Structure formats: C-alpha cells, structure tokens
Amino acid sequence: MVRSAGSVLGGGRYRLLRRWGVTADFEFWHAMDRVLDREVALTIIDGVSTQLGRSSVNEVFARTVALGQVRTAAVASVLDMVDGASFSAVVAEWIPSVSVDEASAGSTSVLGVARAVVELAAAMRGFHESGSVLAIGDSGRVRVSLDGIAYVAFPGTPASSERDSDIRGFCSVVRTLAAGVQSPDALGLMTGRDGQEVTAVAITDTLQGIVDQPLPRRIPFPHPSPMQSLRRRVTRRDRALWPRLPASQRSPWCCSARSGG
Structure with missing residues (x-):
C-alpha cells in the first residue's frame, strides 16, 4: 500500500x-x-x-x-x-535537510564531497566493526543537512541488510554528490584502490586523508594603508606640479621625496 x-x-x-x-x-x-x-x-x-x-x-x-x-x-x-x-x-x-539529488545540484569539489560524507563513512565503519549494519543499501534513506552533512534520515534496519549493500548504497550517495566534480574517482570509492577490496575501513581512511589535507598556504597581498595610498597620490600630483608651485605651497611629502631622490 x-x-x-x-x-x-x-x-x-x-x-x-x-x-x-x-x-x-x-x-x-x-x-x-x-x-x-x-x-x-x-x-x-x-x-x-x-x-x-x-x-x-x-x-x-x-x-x-x-x-x-x-x-x-x-x-x-x-x-x-x-x-x-x-x-x-x-x-x-526530522532534521532540516535536502535530498542527495538536490544537494548535488550545487557546485562542489572533491574536498566538499569528502567533508559531507566522512561522518557517514565513520558511522558505517563503526557499525560494521560491531557486527551490525547501517542499512543504507537504498540511498533514498540518506539526506544532506543544512550544515552539509550526509546522514541517515530514515533509520530502520531490515533483516536483509548486509555490509555489501551498505557499501553499494554509500558509493551511490558519493557518486550522486560528486556528479559535478571533474574527477570523482579521486575519492577512491567507486572501485578498489590498488586492487584492494572496498571496505568501510578503506573508505573512511581515504576520506579522512582527503579532509585532513592541509589547505594551500595563501600568500598575503600587501595592501597599502589609507595613509600610504594618500601619500602616493599626493606625491605623484606634487611632482607633476613642482615647477609651477611656489615654495610655500609645496607638499612636505613631495619635498622629502624629492630631497631623498
């Protein structure tokens, strides 16, 4: 029904x-x-x-x-x-959230997908290690919270649930979220890595390695202070007008720049 x-x-x-x-x-x-x-x-x-x-x-x-x-x-x-x-x-x-399909409509990156699903992977690993399953063989059970975290929105573990179905459901979620990423295979979740079997442990380790990567160091751009900007503008203007200005009207900045040069 x-x-x-x-x-x-x-x-x-x-x-x-x-x-x-x-x-x-x-x-x-x-x-x-x-x-x-x-x-x-x-x-x-x-x-x-x-x-x-x-x-x-x-x-x-x-x-x-x-x-x-x-x-x-x-x-x-x-x-x-x-x-x-x-x-x-x-x-x-009920957690305010969007479906996995709706979440995939936005722009994303490998790091963004990894951050979204790393907790779900860790939970799956914990259940598998305890002899249970997360029951996400049907990826429709999974939603993405407004904080960007993929989670099991509709819990309920049928007797037919197995670890392999968890892995398949999880990979389906990742594949959907990574639809807009240029290289979704970079997550290492769709196929075995180096011929190894894809397990919850391997998935979690892979995702955690992506999330833990240090961000590239940003080189600060030297922005001039307001006073420095004003001085540069006044100095350029005074140098251009120097021959036509009487001594009493010449800028001291310009004078110092002229005398120093």
Whole structure:
C-alpha cells in the first residue's frame, strides 16, 4: 500500500506531509506528530501488505535498536517505534535537510564531497566493526543537512541488510554528490584502490586523508594603508606640479621625496 500526502496514521497522531522514497517494503515520509507538535521522519513498514511479514517487522525493530543507541550526526535520532494494526513505523527526528539529488545540484569539489560524507563513512565503519549494519543499501534513506552533512534520515534496519549493500548504497550517495566534480574517482570509492577490496575501513581512511589535507598556504597581498595610498597620490600630483608651485605651497611629502631622490 502506497499512501498519499495528507493521510493520517496512528489513530490521527501522524499526518503525512511528503514522501521522499519508497521500496518494496518501506516508505520514507516527512510527517507531523500532531500530539507533540513536531516534525518527524517516518520509515513506514507494512508487515501485512508487503513481503516482510509480521515476524520480519519485529526483526526490523530489534535491529533498529542499535541505531537508537548511537549518537552521531550521521544518523537521525530514533524517537519511537510504532507497531499498530494498520501500520508499523520507525519514528526519527526530522532534521532540516535536502535530498542527495538536490544537494548535488550545487557546485562542489572533491574536498566538499569528502567533508559531507566522512561522518557517514565513520558511522558505517563503526557499525560494521560491531557486527551490525547501517542499512543504507537504498540511498533514498540518506539526506544532506543544512550544515552539509550526509546522514541517515530514515533509520530502520531490515533483516536483509548486509555490509555489501551498505557499501553499494554509500558509493551511490558519493557518486550522486560528486556528479559535478571533474574527477570523482579521486575519492577512491567507486572501485578498489590498488586492487584492494572496498571496505568501510578503506573508505573512511581515504576520506579522512582527503579532509585532513592541509589547505594551500595563501600568500598575503600587501595592501597599502589609507595613509600610504594618500601619500602616493599626493606625491605623484606634487611632482607633476613642482615647477609651477611656489615654495610655500609645496607638499612636505613631495619635498622629502624629492630631497631623498
């Protein structure tokens, strides 16, 4: 069942505002919690009308608990998990943001892309090292905050999530954000580096190396002070008028310049 904007769920508590993605088993919605008067992100799971089934819905909730226990800018905070007769959903904090496609429309650089996704990569690495997954196989779950940080906007970990699907989803996000970069392969994320397998560890190390590169040293341009600029203008003018001016009207700057030269 694909819902439409304006629908009300959870006994009238959640009003759907805009759908940002849909898969065979999930819908990703920007919604309004009418009880607490706050915007939320809903990952809606239909255990009855989708392929997941009721037992798999419970497993989604169990796996999502790990996301709710992690505090990182790369994952929206999980606020609640709703299991009702008509629908089930993971309720997360709504962060003002844009979609990955919208973010890619602006001008960017390799460094800009690296800064945007480095925290997401670090979070993915942490989950993989702990034996869990970030569940970003569908890149539609990811958005970019107004601070320029890519994050999981719609948490919810299905049983089918694997590390490889995380890697593919992450690379899809990077590929989209780097669409306007002349050499997106410079990130070293699309293919293995030096024949090595692409892992969350390798991705994080690559991105961190890009972000940590020192900025090129800027050579300061010697701007003259207002007094120096005035002196130069007066000196040039007085030198031109020197033969025609009486001694009483000659600028002392010009005189000093003349006597010094």
